[in-house]
Amino acid sequence: MAKAAKNNTSKLKFDTINYAPAPESKSSAKIEAQYDLFINGKFEKPSSKKYFDTINPATEEKLSSVADANAADVDKAVKAARTAYDKVWSKMPAKERAKYIYRIARMIQERAREFAVIETLDGGKPIRESRDIDVPLVANHFFYYAGWADKLEYAFPNRSPKSLGVAGQIIPWNFPLLMAAWKIAPALATGNTVVLKPAETTPLTALKLAEIIQESDLPPGVVNIITGAGATGAAIVNHPDINKIAFTGSTEVGKLIQRAVAGTDKKVTLELGGKAANIIFEDAPIDQAVEGIINGIYFNQGHVCCAGSRLFVQESVYKEVMRKLKDRIATLIVGDPMDKNTDVGAINSKQQLETIHKYINIGKKEGLEIFESSCALPKKGFFCRPTLFTNVAQSSRIAQEEIFGPVLAIQTFRTDDEVIEKANNTPFGLSAGVWTDKGSKIFNLTTKLRAGVIWANTYNKFDPTSPFGGYKESGFGREGGLHGLGAYLNV
Amino acid sequence: MERLEVLKTYKIYIGGQFPRTESGRYYKAKNAKGELLANMCLSSRKDFRDAVVAARGAFGGWSGRAAFNRSQILYRIAEMLEGRRAQFADELIKQGSSSADAEKEINLSIDRLIYYAGWCDKFQQVFSAVNPVASSHFNFSVPEPTGVVAIIAPQDSSLIGLVSVIAPVIAGGNTCVVLASEEKPLCSVTFAEVINSSDVPGGVVNILTGKPSELVKYFADHMDVNAVVYCEKNDTDKKLIQEKASLNVKRVLLYDKVNWLNENESQSPYFIMDTQEIKTTWHPIENVAGGKAGY
Numbered sequence: 001m002a003k004a005a006k007n008n009t010s011k012l013k014f015d016t017i018n019y020a021p022a023p024e025s026k027s028s029a030k031i032e033a034q035y036d037l038f039i040n041g042k043f044e045k046p047s048s049k050k051y052f053d054t055i056n057p058a059t060e061e062k063l064s065s066v067a068d069a070n071a072a073d074v075d076k077a078v079k080a081a082r083t084a085y086d087k088v089w090s091k092m093p094a095k096e097r098a099k100y101i102y103r104i105a106r107m108i109q110e111r112a113r114e115f116a117v118i119e120t121l122d123g124g125k126p127i128r129e130s131r132d133i134d135v136p137l138v139a140n141h142f143f144y145y146a147g148w149a150d151k152l153e154y155a156f157p158n159r160s161p162k163s164l165g166v167a168g169q170i171i172p173w174n175f176p177l178l179m180a181a182w183k184i185a186p187a188l189a190t191g192n193t194v195v196l197k198p199a200e201t202t203p204l205t206a207l208k209l210a211e212i213i214q215e216s217d218l219p220p221g222v223v224n225i226i227t228g229a230g231a232t233g234a235a236i237v238n239h240p241d242i243n244k245i246a247f248t249g250s251t252e253v254g255k256l257i258q259r260a261v262a263g264t265d266k267k268v269t270l271e272l273g274g275k276a277a278n279i280i281f282e283d284a285p286i287d288q289a290v291e292g293i294i295n296g297i298y299f300n301q302g303h304v305c306c307a308g309s310r311l312f313v314q315e316s317v318y319k320e321v322m323r324k325l326k327d328r329i330a331t332l333i334v335g336d337p338m339d340k341n342t343d344v345g346a347i348n349s350k351q352q353l354e355t356i357h358k359y360i361n362i363g364k365k366e367g368l369e370i371f372e373s374s375c376a377l378p379k380k381g382f383f384c385r386p387t388l389f390t391n392v393a394q395s396s397r398i399a400q401e402e403i404f405g406p407v408l409a410i411q412t413f414r415t416d417d418e419v420i421e422k423a424n425n426t427p428f429g430l431s432a433g434v435w436t437d438k439g440s441k442i443f444n445l446t447t448k449l450r451a452g453v454i455w456a457n458t459y460n461k462f463d464p465t466s467p468f469g470g471y472k473e474s475g476f477g478r479e480g481g482l483h484g485l486g487a488y489l490n491v
Numbered sequence: 492m493e494r495l496e497v498l499k500t501y502k503i504y505i506g507g508q509f510p511r512t513e514s515g516r517y518y519k520a521k522n523a524k525g526e527l528l529a530n531m532c533l534s535s536r537k538d539f540r541d542a543v544v545a546a547r548g549a550f551g552g553w554s555g556r557a558a559f560n561r562s563q564i565l566y567r568i569a570e571m572l573e574g575r576r577a578q579f580a581d582e583l584i585k586q587g588s589s590s591a592d593a594e595k596e597i598n599l600s601i602d603r604l605i606y607y608a609g610w611c612d613k614f615q616q617v618f619s620a621v622n623p624v625a626s627s628h629f630n631f632s633v634p635e636p637t638g639v640v641a642i643i644a645p646q647d648s649s650l651i652g653l654v655s656v657i658a659p660v661i662a663g664g665n666t667c668v669v670l671a672s673e674e675k676p677l678c679s680v681t682f683a684e685v686i687n688s689s690d691v692p693g694g695v696v697n698i699l700t701g702k703p704s705e706l707v708k709y710f711a712d713h714m715d716v717n718a719v720v721y722c723e724k725n726d727t728d729k730k731l732i733q734e735k736a737s738l739n740v741k742r743v744l745l746y747d748k749v750n751w752l753n754e755n756e757s758q759s760p761y762f763i764m765d766t767q768e769i770k771t772t773w774h775p776i777e778n779v780a781g782g783k784a785g786y
Binding site: 140157158159223251254255256258259261262263270272373442447448450451452453454455456457458461463465466468469471472473474475476478481482483491 | 508616617618620622623624625626628630632635637711717729730731732733734737738739740742759761768769770771773774775
């Protein structure tokens with residue numbers, strides 16, 4: 001009787017259950033065959049005359065080709081942003097600035113479905129996530145920061161904060177539109193103008209956002225969106241007339257940027273990599289914790305800088321957690337991102353899939369035990385089975401380095417102090433998770449974990465009012481909330 | 492026969508101890524006339540590394556103390572400094588200050604410590620936030636110290652610059668390694684003695700004397716330092732620090748435009764916030780029944 005109560009969850013027989021396909025319609029997505037650079041309120045041909053393809057990583061089919069901005073194009077965009085800053089945006093009453101940003105938020109809400117579909121087609125993330133998480137957060141972020149525009153002096157006691165000028169912003173491919181919102185919204189609210197570069201594998205939603213910005217009648221040059229790869233980003237970072245660099249991406253590139261701006265007056269914020277600990281205590285609600293583990297590492301295919309990629313399980317519940325975790329992994333639906341049933345979509349690019357495979361092989365060579373979902377993968381496109389490693393040592397490379405894929409490294413612990421020590425033993429410090437029913441233990445952990453965002457009995461939650469950013473080599477500066485304003489102001 | 496004065500040996504301060512530099516090297520601190528004031532330790536890279544180990548070791552304890560307790564300890568530093576004004580005045584005058592300027596600098600230094608003592612348990616309230624997230628979660632953000640801070644103290648003063656850069660860093664719960672003014676180093680060692688007798692745990696403040704031209708690069712490239720403070724206008728050094736800082740994404744604070752004698756620009760809780768991180772914590776709010784807060 002007692003035993004039956006303990007094992008009250010039974011494994012679902014997913015091999016005998018088939019979901020009917022539930023594909024989202026692509027009809028709402030209007031993608032042009034070719035996109036130019038959005039500079040000074042107009043779409044302009046690149047002076048490089050070059051374009052590159054952006055593909056759907058789930059099908060490997062070409063979606064569109066986009067302009068490859070060179071240094072001359074960057075210079076043009078910066079000049080447009082400078083002129084807009086000097087002549088219009090810095091002189092506009094703050095409450096009018098706010099109304100433009102509110103207007104952008106509303107127009108995103110109106111076209112939310114279109115954005116969600118294009119985000120999924122271009123980046124490979126499940127449509128359910130684009131629709132329910134990314135795009136709503138994007139609109140909310142603009143709406144939230146719009147209201148700050150005429151209230152900045154309340155955020156900095158005893159100070160009159162001043163805008164910086166032109167902000168150069170470089171964003172990654174894992175949350176393409178959301179990262180654009182995290183960058184553009186606070187920059188505009190604080191009175192700066194913007195040159196933004198989306199990642200080369202996911203440029204489309206940023207270019208669709210440019211359409212909205214055009215339709216919103218935002219003064220030309222206040223936001224410029226230019227596409228390209230690393231060289232374009234470097235031209236932004238090194239441009240002498242940029243006052244602020246905001247970067248989200250890998251720690252490796254973040255360090256190069258910090259070095260590149262040395263000796264200049266550019267203000268910098270960096271939101272870099274992570275290797276977050278997700279810690280499960282024996283008194284945690286195990287079923288919820290297992291959901292938190294799954295969400296922590298397999299959300300967005302593990303392409304999440306704050307992913308809970310190191311799992312620490314207290315020894316006494318290790319067997320139970322592993323059993324339930326493996327059962328749960330078996331139920332994850334991996335496949336067509338446009339299908340509304342899909343839990344894990346496509347890996348963003350061939351290159352990233354190769355990186356993930358490299359790390360899986362490293363794990364195997366290090367002698368770690370591997371477990372992966374037995375699901376079938378689509379024949380075309382870039383896909384990876386949800387994977388975990390056990391018998392992991394602190395020194396294992398898969399426990400030390402950011403993989404940015406659906407690969408979980410699992411370790412065990414006995415005491416609170418032991419797990420705090422292990423969790424903090426990393427150069428990163430972006431996020432962490434703690435699962436226990438004991439409140440005082442939660443606060444012991446949340447105060448001692450050296451990371452910028454701590455989720456207790458939850459994971460991977462985001463909100464425009466909630467500051468996000470790292471300690472240590474995960475970067476500096478915050479995005480979101482009141483604390484996100486300081487990144488774009490002289491206080 | 493007249494009594495012979497006992498001269499002070501100026502040593503460095505690491506982990507609550509007063510060792511000589513491990514290098515055995517020294518340099519001569521001189522007054523404007525070129526007369527010898529003291530043989531100072533010419534600290535080495537190894538001294539700096541030892542000091543970082545001490546600072547890292549002290550960080551958990553110091554940052555974990557009650558803010559109120561840190562407040563009392565900073566106040567205690569001010570008390571001890573007040574009690575040893577004569578010694579500081581003597582050293583300042585030896586290093587070229589007029590007695591009026593020395594008086595002013597000491598007063599300002601004591602007052603600055605009192606100022607930051609008061610902030611220790613208040614800045615968190617001013618700069619924290621409860622964030623009204625749209626989901627059923629309790630969410631709050633608080634400042635926390637960034638860790639070990641390497642400080643190259645202002646070079647043009649012996650005491651006020653030193654106090655002004657140490658106080659906000661330790662008020663916020665960080666530990667630090669400080670390189671004193673090369674030309675005017677005397678007060679730094681005496682201030683270390685003040686700290687040593689003020690219940691500041693060993694390792695929280697470590698003070699070295701020596702040459703910035705030799706040590707700046709090590710302050711900036713040490714992989715267990717979280718932030719660097721630099722106060723000079725030397726563009727080559729500034730660039731060097733920012734470049735080396737990128738090795739482990741250090742926070743770099745440049746205070747090259749601050750006049751440390753002007754209260755309006757040289758003290759504020761924003762100096763404390765410069766070496767703070769913002770931590771945001773989420774927790775679900777159970778909302779299973781339909782209960783509402785009424786009345």
